[in-house]
Amino acid sequence: MFQIGFEFLKFINAFGMQSSDMSHEHENTLIYNNEKMENSVTVYKFDSNVEFLYGRFVKIKLTKDHLVVGWRTANYGDCLFIEDIFDIYIGWGTESGKFKDEQKLRTFLGSFCKSESTIENCVITICHGTDITHGLLTTTFLFDKQKLALQWKDYLRRRSNELNKQQKNYFYFWKRLFTKIECCVLVDYITPDILSEYILPSTKLKEERKQLESDILLYVPEFNKKKQIPLETVLCPKFQLHVYMVTMKRNDIKEVFDKVFQKPVASDTQVHNYLLREHCDPRLNEILFPHHSMESVTKLIETYEHINANGLTFKGYLNFLISPENTLIRKGYMKLRNEDMNEPLSHYFINSSHNTYLRGKQMKGRSSVAMYRYVLLLGCRSVELDCWDGPNNEPIITHGPQSIFFCSTILFKDVIKAIAETAFVNSNYPVILSFENHCSLKQQQVMAQHCRNILGDLLLSEALSEYPIKSGVKLPSPNLLKRKILIKNKKVDNKSNQNSEDKSFVDDDYHPNNVTIQQSKSFDETNENEEEISHVFIDDNIQLPDDDNSENIKQIYFDRNENMINRECNRPSKLSCSTGSRINSVDEISPIIINNEQINKNDNKNDQSCSQVSSTSGVASDLSNLVNYVRAMGKLTSFVDASNKGISSELYSMNEVRAIELLKNEGEQFVEHNKRQITRVFPKGSRIDSSNFMPLMFFCSACQMVAINFQTPDLPFQINSSFFETNGNCGYVLKPQNMRKESMKFDPFETHQVENVVPNTLRVTLISGQMLGLLTTKRPLIVYVEAEISKGVNLQTFNTRFSNSINDENCQIVFDKIIMPSMAFLRLALLDENNRLLGQRIIPVLGLAPGYKHVMLRNAYNRFIGPISLFAKFEVSDYVAEQHREIVMQLQNPIAALSKLKTWEIALEDPIGASGLNRSVNSSRSLNNIKNNNIDENKRQMLEVLENVGKTNQEHINKIMSISMAKSIQGESYSDTSDIISPNKLTSFDEVDSNLQEKKNSLDSYYDRLKKKSTSFSNSSHEIYDRKKYSQIIDGSNITLIGKVSNEEKSFYIDTMDLKFPEIPSYFESKSVIKKRKQFDKKFPNFLSTVEKWNASGLSEKKYFKQYLKKIPTIIDIEKYEIIINEIIFKLIEKDIKKIHKRLEIGYDSELKTMQKNAEKDRLLEIQKFQGKASIKTKQQEISDKYIKLGIENRRALLHSKERRFEEINKKFAEIKQIITMSIPEGKIIYINGKSNLMYLIDRCMKALERTSDSVTFFALGAQINKGCLVLGELQQRYGFTLDFDIFTKTETMIDDLIPYVDDEDIKTRERFKSAMIFPVVGAGPSGLYASTGVIRKFNNAYVDIFDKSPVPYGLVRYGVAPDHQDVKNCTHQFEKLFENNSNNVSLFCNVNIGHDITYKELCQNYDAIILAYGASRNRRLCIPGIDAINCFAGGDFVSWYNGAPNFNAPLLDKKYAVIIGNGNVSLDCARILLKNVNNLTKYDITNRELHLLEKSCVSDVKLLGRRGPEHTSVTIKEFREFLRLPCASVKIDIPLEYFNNLNIEKYPRPLKRILELMKTHISEQNKKVDGERNGEIKFYTSPVKIHKDSKNRIEALDIKNNLTNEIKTIPCDLLIYAIGFDTFILDGLPQISNKLAMKDFYRVNNSSIDSNCQTYATGWCAHGAKGVIANTQADAFGVAGELFNDLCNNQFGEKKGIKNLLDNRNIKYVNWEDWKKIDQKEIELGKVYGKEREKLQNILEILGK
Structure with missing residues (x-):
């Protein structure tokens, strides 16, 4: 029923004809007339997005600085930052839908709206926030006048646009914060606690708030220890600065x-x-x-x-x-340059969107009209519309057929309306609508009609007269196309008939009257990028005749995952199908022949227009006529053909794979093509998650439209957004000259220097971070900054770590050579210790202003996140090659250059300093004379010096090269007549002293600079060689960007250079290691030497070492020693690595220099041959080009050799590290005491096993043997193979006496049992087999008979563990060794039911002691009405079914809803099997019968019900995490996040605490996720009450009760599984208490009343209940073996034989180990046939013939 809030009724009365005590009319008129937006207006604000009309009167106004719009009442105040306003429009929310009773709403509203106003026009809706895809909020206001609402809408939109285009300094955000305080505080004063609440808004920062309040009170002068000050003080800049200084310090x-x-x-x-x-x-x-x-x-x-x-x-x-x-960016750099907007359209980068309609992924994504508004308001100038036939003859927009992609749909006309409203709000430059057209001709005509009617004059329907579409005519400029919308679509040639096919795209065998075909996806979105004949799917309405001559037709769907899925048509026709094949191209198209009589009948049923529906590439003439300057073409096959045509309006679209191929093979031609025509690049089809590629890669190939998924806030989106912020964020950025000038060439892979572009050098010094604590409440705050330069195909990355928001040591990052600054961007990303992005900023290198700057951080959507910043120093300069830097410095400072030159001359003339004093005096006088000259004389002398620098004579060179390179050990000096050492000899570095080598290098460097002075800087810069590896990994493909090295194999000196690797023993013999070892030996004598002997001898002689171990170190002592030794050795290794790297670099530099000298010499000699000839200029250019190419090849080959040697060095030292790590005695000794944490010990053991073999020694100090066994059990579980462990204990009476616990070498103890003993173990599951292992290891002459009622062994491992958890089943390898290594002592009797075939009393009569380990296999029954309904299963039965256990009924999986009762591991296993994609189960040991049923399963909604809260969950962390992250399903947890905020998670044990944290994190993120194909839901505090059945006695619904509110509701349920626990059954004759086995203690059964001479032991679930995992049963079982050993030490035994003869006499068909191995082998062989682990057999006895 329609409801209206009381306040809303008051609002109607206030503005209606009735009298009112609120005078709003005068107030509103004042605002409208005076246009003073800061004056308040009384409006009605809706509390929600007007779904229910509750709200309140508020006074809305702007602050004086127009940064904030606020609204308030007497007891309520709120506001929003105008900068955060993303969209604002008249009317209700664009996606809120209609009200249930719209007519009643209009009746109420009609009484207050003015007569000239309509209801919708009085409402403004503001969309604001920083998460544009999923996190925008809406705020709705209702005005009394349409004109007033329009005024506010226009101003807020204009102001928001202005603020977003402004550069933001740090104080802007601080000032904005105080404006918010002034706007929202209801009182007329301000206090320190109010300030701290707004500065630190998180409630978790209580301690920080208290400290800040105290500091403000004490140190802010305006307070002066006063508790409050006037509210208007907060707007004073002086006060704001004082608070800032106190807050930030x-x-x-x-x-x-x-x-x-x-x-x-x-x-x-x-x-x-x-x-x-x-x-x-x-x-x-x-x-x-x-x-x-x-x-x-x-x-x-x-x-x-x-x-x-x-x-x-x-x-x-x-x-x-x-x-x-x-400011961080140079003022004016980001502003719109209107004078640059007169170039042809192809000379601009155009901000482009891909799949604009989607809010998320391409599968099951939601389409949204609002996304078109958002991307256009962001500055995007090209949007994509995927158009399909819709109902009611209205085209729709969606992502492919809904039966494949399951995406929602939106109307084409709604999108066009949204585009018309927002296309030119923030930019007046043209918008391109990229149609991906899959519509029939009839609906294409509707599309054209909507475009004309809605867009009107905005649509460019005809080409401009000055720019006709013909060869050689360029595209018009953005200025000429202002406020025009262009349509990109295929176009019909003028000579074609109306509504005809585009013959260039259609096969000749195709006849349009034969069949109706819809295009699945144009080649604009295919892997090969052709817009020719696309792969199509045939409409479901097709009826094919049963004609023997007709061809088989394949119904082909094009999947966005780059696969072609052939699906069988659900029609009674002859259709062939094949699944899983990949189609990259169409080699042949078979003709489609359909009976003409049937076609004629179909034609009579349709009108003439429908009969003319064309093929997949047919284009309606109405729509074709709207296409002009952006005509969509097919596949780009040849740049030459496109150039010959010269049609600038032909636009080629291609996916990133095709674009990379062109970029790699024809990079320069690609750039030339893009100077004339537009190229659109979009993400490849396999990006179904809507991820993006790096756009700069394609911008650097001059591609204009690089389409980005705006809905995905990843790094490419952020770079694209920052790239288009320049030029006023108008959506168009002018290309660099070399990408648009016809006279200039540009190679995208240029690594040295670009024509007419000066490279840059950038240095970034990160100093500190501000307000980083607002980004995360985790303390201590550990974050780091990632700095990288994105410059097209090259990427340089550096990391630096911050601590507590301040960097303790300034980190300087140098980007030495940025060859194209206009296309380079610096990215600073702030990440936490888990690599989660906290904030980022992308800065254009060309616009970066140097100095000390605050980098204001942004979120993933590239929106500012407030006063959170990094403080850094930026230094930028023109790049100068290292070998030229000194010359440039000399040119900049010639006086210093002259002084240095004089010094060099003195040093060369008198290298040993014999006349140093006189030379120094003369030099000093000479310099003083120069300084005393007048200015003109100074200039003259400087010019002379600079002119003579390039004219150094040969005598001077000889002086440089004749310096003696020998040195006497005794310190003797040599005369100047020493032999001249040739430069070639100087390259042998192993024979030259390092000090003299440095002299030689410096002299060579100086000589090179003097010799090359006459060469211009631009030419010599080609000599620079970047030593980085120019390759880029793109989606797993290594694309080499440096051309091939010459086929001729080149050898260099560095290939054979002796690097002199250190010997391994040298590290252990180093002084620092020996010193630490002596210190440890002094404290713990003989311990290290003893351990080393044990490691060498394998503990075979441990009894002889007893007397040496007087004092054993603790865990802390050992760990401390290990850490110190490791640190010392690894520091030595790193030092050696750097030393050898440096040696190799010296060799590389010298060889490169020698190679350059030789090449230059050869070039000059070759040029001299043509001196005096007329063709010398041509030949000179040819020779220079030849040697340039040769030089590049040689450098690449030399670089390759250097990198190969580097790899050799790294590999060698990796081997050294591995060997040394294994040599350090940290690996094999693990110490256990009462304070040892179990997980810590397990982690230590795993690290030890990684470094050493599978042998580890435990020292169990005190009575900690059981803890050692737990560690052993967990490791056996994780590794799945037998590990040899030795566990020792230190008793109180014998401090250093080592008593073996699990070791076969203590023969004396085992010799006590001279007579053979025999024990039965009931149960062949993990618990029974572990117990058997313990017994065999403890007793020297024991026999064990293992019984199980199942015909096969392994129990829970075979029929209980889920098939997709094969790692858990690896323990069977250990059990196999038990039988194979002890075949004479261990016997297996499967298919024997103890208690039925053999009684407990008979066991007592035939065995010395009994071990029960038969588990708990009885399911607890769910006792609610209707539990006997069909399709209700116990959890154990369902698990047994999908594990292939015989005699278990299969569930009915033909319906959607499943409910699972319980929140343990069994429940998770059942839910996971139901939700998991069956393709992910085929490789495991699940049987084909169960796979077939699961493959046809219709279950897609699974609910798990737990009667208690999350803190009572009983699951393992691994299984719970796996369930939450199922790739094929969406899992939600139905409990509010506030529940965890009120729960003290820290008080719970670590496993449960981790599970609760996982829940909390998942709940906070689950609202952002879209429902999957299958959905799971976990509900707490929910119990089943009653089952509803249908007429066939099958469950159809379930009543559930909320245990907190006692509310009962009914949910659909087609399958019920209750996993509420297991009970054990009690063997006849055994004592029991409350249906449980009566235990005397933890290991022994209380059976004294039955047979005192045969003690019974129990282990595992039958003894202690169904709890824990397999690893827990291992330690329990070993404990039973130990207790059995201790009990029988002093007992005498009779001769008992076991019951094998009894079984034979009773003709019980048991399965022994040999029988099982036959079954095992058959299952494995059968599994190989199906490509999986094994295929379980069920008729075991039949196969064995029993």
């Missing part, structure tokens, strides 16, 4: 200030020098971008110093750093 900036200025107050000159040095961009022209003058510096100080200071103080410096003056 910017010690990092204080350190910078002290370091830079070195005094409390910096003078004007100091500040001026600082600004010129740190904050000026050296890349910019000083005329266009003038530097700071003294006048501007004085003005700056006056602005940011709030007192009349004599200079700049720390406070003023801080104010400057967070002010608008100090």
Whole structure:
């Protein structure tokens, strides 16, 4: 029933004809007339998205700074930041739907709306937030006038657009925060607690809030220890700065200030020098971008110093750093440059969207009209519309056929309306509608009609007269196409008939009258990217005749996962099908022949227009006429053909795979093509999760439209968003000149230098982070920053870790050479310790302003997240190659260059310093004379010096090369007549002292600089070689970007260079290791040597070491020693690695230099041959090109050799590390005491097993043997094979006496049992087999008979463990060894039912002791009315069924709903099997019968009911995590998140605590997920009450009760499984208590009244109940063996024989171990046939012939 809130009725009365005490009319008129938006207006605000009309009167107004819009009443206040307004429109929410009683609503509203207004036009809806896909909020206001609502809507939209285009400084967000406080606080004063509440909004930051309140009260001058101050104070900038300084305590900036200025107050000159040095961009022209003058510096100080200071103080410096003056991006860089918008359309990058209609994934995704509004408001200029035939002759938009992709649909006309409303709100430049057209001709005509009617004049329906569509004519510019919408679609040639087919796309054998065909997906979205004949699927309405001559037709659907799925038609016709095949192309299209008589009948039923429906590529003429400058073409087959045609309007679309192929093979031609025509690149079909590729890769190949999934906030989306922020976020960015000028060439894979582009160098010094604690409440805060440069095909990444929001050590990151700064972006990403993105910022390198900056972070959707920032220093400059840097410095500072040159000359003339004093004096006088000359003379001398630098004579060179390279050990000096050592000889580094080698390198470097001075910088920069590996991994494919090295195999010196690897013993013999070992030996004598002997001898002589171990270290002592030794050795290894790397680098640099010299010499010699000839210029160019190519090949080959040697070094040291790690005695010894944590011990053992063999020694100190057994059991469970463990205990009486616990070597103890003993073990499951293993290991002469009522062994492992948990079943390998290694002592008797075939009394008579281990196989029954209904199963029965156990009924899986009672592991197993995709089960040991039923299962909704809360859940962490993350299903937990906030999770044990944390995390994220094909739900505090049956006695519904509210409701239920526990059965003759086995203690059965001479033991579930996992039963079973051993030590035994003869006499058909191995082998062989583990057999006895 329609309801209206009381406040809403008041609102109607207030604005209606009735009298009212509220005078709103005057107020509203005042606002409208004066247009003063900051004056308040009384409106009605709806509390929800107007689904129910509850709300309240509020006064809405803007703040004075117009940053916040707020509304309030007497006791309520709220606001939103105008910058966060994403969309605003007149009317109700775009997707809220209609009201249930719309007429009644209009009746109520009609009394207050003005006569000239309609209801919808008085409502404005504001969409705001930072998560544009799933997290936008809506706020709705109702005005009394349409005009007033329109005014507010227009202003808020305009203001929001302005704010979003502004550059944000740090103080902007701080100021905005205080504006919010002023707007929302209801009182007229402010207190420290109110401030702290808004600054630290999280309730979990209580301690931080308290500290902040105290600091504000004490240190903010305005408070001056007062509890409150006037509210208007918060808007004072001075007060805001004071609070900021108290909150942040910017010690990092204080350190910078002290370091830079070195005094409390910096003078004007100091500040001026600082600004010129740190904050000026050296890349910019000083005329266009003038530097700071003294006048501007004085003005700056006056602005940011709030007192009349004599200079700049720390406070003023801080104010400057967070002010608008100090923005991160250069002012004006991001603004729209209208003069750049006159180029052809193909000269721009165009912001483009892919699958615009989707809110999420491509499978089961939700389509939304609002997404078109959002992406257009974000600045996108190309949106995609996937159009399909819809009902009522209305085209729809969705993602492919709903039967395949299950995506929702939206109307085509609604989308066009949304585009018309928002296309030109934030940008006036043209919008391109990319039609993916799958509609029939009839509905295409409807599409064209909607476009004309709705878009009107916005639609560009005809080409401009100045730009006709013909060869050689360029595309018009964005300025000429302002406020125009272009349609991208196929186009019919003018000569074609109306509504005809595009013959170029249709096969000749196709006849349009034969069949109605719909296109599945145009080749714009296919893997091969052709828009020719697409793979199609035949409409379900087709009727095929039973004609013998007719061809078989395959119904083919194109799947977005790049697979072609052939599905069998559900029609009585001859159709062939094949599944799982992949179709990459159509080799042949078979003709479709259908009986003409039937076609004629069908034609008579349809009108003429329907009979003309064309093929998959048919285009209606009405729609074709709307296509002009963006005509969609088919596959791009040849750049030459496209160039010859020269039609600029032909647009080629291709997926990323095809684009990468073109980029790799024909990169330069691809760029040339994109100068003329537009190319659209979209994600490949396998990205069904709507993920994105990196767009810069294709921008660097000049592709204009790189379509991005805007609904996915990943890194590519963030880069695309930041890329298009430039040029005023108008959606168009002008390409660099070399990508649009016909006279310039551009290679996307250029690694040296781009024509007319100066490379940049960027240095980033990360200093600190601010307000990072707001991003996560986890303490201590551990985050790190990832810095990377994205520059097309190259990516450089660096990480630096922050601690407690402040970096203890400044981290400098250098990006040395950025060859194309206009296409490079710096990304700084803040991540937590779990690699979760907390914030990020992407900065254009070309627009980056140098200096100390605050980087304001953004979220994944690239929206600002408030006053959260990183403080860093940025340095940018033009790149200068290393070998030229000194020359450039000399040019910039010639006086210093002259001084250095004089010094070199002195050193060369007198290298041993014989006349150093005189030379120094003369040099000093010479320099002084130069300084004393006038300015003109200085200039003249500097020019002479620079001119002579390039004219160094040969004599000078000879002096350099004639320096003696020998050194006497005795320190003798040599004369200048030493032999000249040739440069070739100098490359042998092993023979030269390192100090002299450094001299030689420096002299060679200086000589090279002098020799190459005459060469221009631009030419010599081609000599630079980047030593990085130029390859990019793209989706698993290694695309080589550097061309092939010459086929000729080249050998280099570094290939054979002796790297001198260290010997392994040298690390253990190092002084630091020996020193630590002596210290440890002094504290614990002989311990290390004893352990080493044990490791060497395998503990075979451990009894001889007893006397040496006087003192045993604790775990902490051993661990500390291990850590110290490891650290020492690994530091030594790292030091050696760096040393050898450096040695190889020296060799590489020298060989590269020698190679360059030789190549230059050869080039000059070859050129000299053509001196004086007319063709010298041509030949000179040819020779230069030849040697350039040769040089590149040689460098690549040399680099390859270096990288190969680096790999050799790394591999060698990895082997050394492995060997050393295994040598360190940390691996084999594990210590256990009372304080040892079980998980810690298990982790230590696993690490030890990774380093060593499968042998580990335990020292169990005290009585901790059982803990050692638990560790052993868990490791056996995890590794699934037999591990040899030795466990020792240290008793109180014998401190160092080592008594074996599980070791076969203590013969003395075992010799006590001289007579043979025989024991029965009832149960052949894990518990019984583990107990048997323990007995065999304890007794030297024992026999064990193992019985089981099942015809096969392994019990729970075979029929209880889920088939997809094969790792749990690996324990059977150990059980096989039990039988095979002890075949004479261990016997198996399966198919023997103890208690029926053999009584308990007979066991006592024939055995020395009895061990019961038969588990708990009886299901607890669910006692509710109707439980006898069909399709109700106990959990154990259902598990036994899907595990292939014989004699269990199969469930009916033909309906949707299943309910599982219980919240344990069995429940999770059942639910997982029902929800899991059957294809993921085929490789396991589930039988074909069960697989067939599961494959046809219709169960898609599974609910798990638990009668208690989450804290009582009894599951393992691994299984629970696996269930929550099922890939094929969506799992939800039905309990509010607040439940966990009120639950003290920390008090619970770790496993349960981890499960509760998993639940909490999953609940917080599950609302963002879309329902899957199958859905699971976990409900708590829910109990079943009653089962409803249908007429066939089958369950159809279930009554459930909420145990908190006692509310009962009915839910559909087609299958019920109750897994509420297991009970054990009691053998006849055994005592029992409350249907449980009566136990004397933990291991012994209380059977004294039956037979005192035959003690009975019990282990596992039959003794202690069905709880725990297999690993728990292992320790329990070993404990039974130990107790049995202790009890029988002093007893005498008679001769008992067992019951084998008794079984034979009674003709009981038992299965022994040999029989089982036959069955086992057959199952494995049969499994290989089906490609899985095994195929379980059920008729075991028949197969064995028993």
